[in-house]
Amino acid sequence: MDRRNFLIGGTALGCSLAASPLVTPVAMAAGPWDNRLVVIVLRGGMDGLDALRPVGDPDYASLRPNLGQASGLSIDPFWSLHPALEPLLPLWQAGELGAVHATSTPYRGKRSHFDGQDILEAGSTDIDGVSDGWLNRMLGAVPGMTAEVAYAIGQEQMLILTGPNPRLRWSPQARLDMSPQARRLLELVLHDDPMFRNASLQAVDIADSLTEEALAAATGEDGATSMRVSPRGDHRALAQFAASRLVGDTRIASFSLNGWDTHNGQVGSLRGALGRLSETILTLKDNLGPVWGKTAVLCMTEFGRTARENGTKGTDHGTGGTMFYAGGALRGGQVLGRWPGLAEVDLLDARDLMPTSDVRAAAGSVMQGLFGLSREMIETTVFPGVDMSSAPRLTL
Amino acid sequence: MAASAFDPIIAATRFGTGLSPRIALPASVEAMLSQLAGPDVAADALPIAGFQTMRPSMTEWVAASTGARDARGTDREEDAREAFQALKRAIDDTRRRQHLQAIARAVTTEDGLRERLVVFWADHFTVKAKNQSFRHALHPFVEDAIRPHVAGSFADMVVAVTLHPAMLTYLDQSGSVGPNSPVGERSGRGLNENLARELLELHLFGVDAGYDQRDVTELAELLTGLRYDRRHGFSYSPRWAEPGAERVMRRRYSDKADLSTVTTALRDLASRPAVSRHIARKLAVHFVAEDPSPGLIDAISLAFRESGGDLLATTHALLSHPGAWTPARQKVRRPDLFIASAFRALGLQAEDVLAIDRKSYQRWIIQPMTIMGQPFQNPTGPDGWSEAPADWITPQGLAGRITWALGAPDALMGDLPDPRAFVATALGPSPAQNVVFAANAAETRADGIGVVLSSPAFQRI
Structure with a gap:
């Protein structure tokens, strides 16, 4: 059953309520603001130097004898986009896609995916003692939140939204169909175990609220009820599901895209990953409709990759990299950040692009612009230790 | 807290594959361990081929893929392409049968502890298929490198895992070249430090065990020469190996470019004291609780260290500790x-x-x-x-x-x-x-x- 129909039916006012001024979209919105934030975690370490190529840097070509030499999409004399981002070129030209370069989290040294992702999602300077994510802390900083406001989407645990504040998590392929009697009995056997009880209550709530359209989008055109999971289409299903929530009450959504750990044969592997990222962003835009104009999408990764290509036509774990951002609520068409150069002496540990900004400051400035969070709240609660004094301005 | 003791239901669930209407519950810790020390009955009854004998073999993959490529533009093109497609379907069939064999082992075994340990160690040494030709090579990896050692020596397992084609391929070792080796100098190719890093961070010590980027690079140099390719199989190629001795975590290893330098270093690293805590903690977390009692970790760690990484003695320490038998069920079945x-x-x-x-x-x-x-x-x-x-x-x-x-x-x-x-x-x-x-x-x-x-x-x- 569609939960919204149920709620409306329960008021005994019927369909006419949909047009009533008492239930405007704003009143239906559970969050205190109307803007939307989508954070896509790019797991594996995106090579920012190949995704957004500093072709104007005199050292770039020699560091990358096999990578990044052919057919970039020139956006200005210094920068070229990777050719797999061609579908997004119109967004760049329309000012709805931009990037921050030579940026990173505060993570340094070990270059571990797992620590790097933990620090990215925790929004902290180190991982010790942090078990909640920065999007979750942001939820806690704003009064009037309900679980529907924030969604972690997909099969993976998203630390970025984990924490004491309510949020929902769902994957577009999941189902929960059962008879009323089975449902009552399940409530009985799950009731005394808080972890199981809470998970089941949320599951029932989400499953009940999914519209037929969202189900059909997740299962394919025939609307079959089988739980089909297509690796090639997964990212589109994630984006479709995210959009289906964001046009409703949801204000924050986060999910991850994998496949960025391009140690080998990067020409092929990065093309695939960037192609999926392009499709994901376009799917969001297409499905959000007018809401795209109020939306900010941040594409964040745990670290960049080595400035030099390695022995296997790939790149190894590095430090500084690129954050792409998109959406009608942001000022795109520009590459932000101070460029440190690629000469040997300019590199971090003589191997990585030197980060010249804290990626958290860019995310913090988006939250200031979109949600009106104070600088103090960002610096103390959401991203403890971040310095917002020179944060780039991404919002319109 | 009163010491908890052996409980047959916990033995079958926390340390086994569950209750069954057909199979008796474990009788005691001693009975569980003597079964584990004995023959691998489940693998004998429900065999899964290892990497060398699995079908389709890598030789068959090479023949079919090159056959399809070479036939392009000839009148054999369609047949060759169909043969390659058939081989890919055969790989997926093999993978499904391997999976069902593994499930059937867990469903029917009287030695559930062994199946659980195999899963634990296979996860500790996770490998994934990076391309289609390896999709059916992951169960064989477990049969070859994990399963024979779950009641044996940790160092043997580390060596078997690290030299296995599935691991060499998954963590990119096969393409890593010493930059100053003959092949490196000629080709300009260099190191890939993926396997070296995960050995230190995941397989042996844990991320906070006091190694740094220098140790990762040195170990990556030490591992150069290890290779697998589908055409020629496993090899140690001295011409790929970085010359000179490497020093990893304060110890210097031989400058001789041969396989025994690699295996000696792996065995030495596997026997460092810092490994025992990492392994003990992971075992306790896997079987007992997300936050296990320090006493349980200490007991397992001590047994691991004192036995020189004997996994039967280590498992014994886990099962003999009262902390393993807490009535509270803190883990959830994966x-x-x-x-x-x-x-x-x-x-x-x-x-x-x-x-x-x-x-x-x-x-x-x-x-x-x-x-x-x-x-x-x-x-x-x-x-x-x-x-x-x-x-x-x-x-x-x-x-x-x-x-x-x-x-x-x-x-x-x-x-x-x-x-x-x-x-x-x-x-x-x-x-x-x-x-x-x-x-x-x-x-x-x-x-x-x-x-x-x-x-x-x-x-x-």
Whole structure:
């Protein structure tokens, strides 16, 4: 059953309520603001130097004898986009896609995916003692939140939204169909175990609220009820599901895209990953409709990759990299950040692009612009230790 | 806290693959360990070929793929392409049969501890298939490098794992070249430090064990020369090896470019004291609790260190510690174990499991595992699957379990057991009263079975 129909039916006012001024979209919105934030975690370490190529840097070509030499999409004399981002070129030209370069989290040294992702999602300077994510802390900083406001989407645990504040998590392929009697009995056997009880209550709530359209989008055109999971289409299903929530009450959504750990044969592997990222962003835009104009999408990764290509036509774990951002609520068409150069002496540990900004400051400035969070709240609660004094301005 | 002691139900669930109407409960810790020290009965009864003998072989892959390429533009093109497609289908068939054999082992074994240890160690040394030719090579990796050593020596396991084609390929070792080696100087190719880093961070020490980027680079240099390619198989190629001696974590290894330098270094690193705590903690976390008692970790760590990494003695220390037998069930069955334990409780026989056809396999095993959060053989990275119950019992993960429990037994079995009897079969002689009530009150057998399998009493171990 569609939960919204149920709620409306329960008021005994019927369909006419949909047009009533008492239930405007704003009143239906559970969050205190109307803007939307989508954070896509790019797991594996995106090579920012190949995704957004500093072709104007005199050292770039020699560091990358096999990578990044052919057919970039020139956006200005210094920068070229990777050719797999061609579908997004119109967004760049329309000012709805931009990037921050030579940026990173505060993570340094070990270059571990797992620590790097933990620090990215925790929004902290180190991982010790942090078990909640920065999007979750942001939820806690704003009064009037309900679980529907924030969604972690997909099969993976998203630390970025984990924490004491309510949020929902769902994957577009999941189902929960059962008879009323089975449902009552399940409530009985799950009731005394808080972890199981809470998970089941949320599951029932989400499953009940999914519209037929969202189900059909997740299962394919025939609307079959089988739980089909297509690796090639997964990212589109994630984006479709995210959009289906964001046009409703949801204000924050986060999910991850994998496949960025391009140690080998990067020409092929990065093309695939960037192609999926392009499709994901376009799917969001297409499905959000007018809401795209109020939306900010941040594409964040745990670290960049080595400035030099390695022995296997790939790149190894590095430090500084690129954050792409998109959406009608942001000022795109520009590459932000101070460029440190690629000469040997300019590199971090003589191997990585030197980060010249804290990626958290860019995310913090988006939250200031979109949600009106104070600088103090960002610096103390959401991203403890971040310095917002020179944060780039991404919002319109 | 009163010392807890051996409990046959906990033995079968926390340290085994679950209760079964056909198989007796473990009698004692000693009985469990003597079975583990004895022959591998389940593998003998339900064999899975190793990497050298699996089919299609890598030689067959090379022949079919080059055949398809060479035939382009000739009149053999269509036949060669179809032959390559047929080989890819054969790989997926092999993978499905391997998976069903592995499930059947867990469903029918009297030595459930061994199956659980195999899963633990296979996760500790996670490998994934980076391309289609390796899709059916992951079970063989476990048969070759993990399974023979779960009651043997940790150092032997480390060597077997590190030299295995599946690991060399997954963590990119095969393409790593010493920059100053003959091949490196000629080609300009260089190091790939992926395997070296994960050896230190995941396989041996843990991320906070006091190594740095220099140690990673040195170990990567030491590992150069290890190679696998589909055409020539495994080799140690001195011409790829970085010249000179390497120093890893304050110890210098031989400058001789040969395989024994690599295996000696691996054995030495595996026997460093810092390894014992990492392994002890992981074992306790996997089997007992996300936050196990320090006493339990200490006991396992001590046994590991004093026995020189003898995994039988290490497992013995885990099972003999009272902290392992806490009545509180703090772990939740992972989706793969949830499915196997459900089959086991339902009384399936090996031939029932092996008879699951391609379509049912997709519908009732592969897809549900993805929804439950464990896409088959595809964890996010080399750190394997989460040990935190909260990562599995999410709204979606639990929805996947419930949907499976309500549907799969009915779809896969001719006759479902009576739910009123099944409660005790699945949960033991004194099941939770709310589950007994629910099983009795269900409208259908399928719902009754589903409610029992969905209950925390079944899912927690």
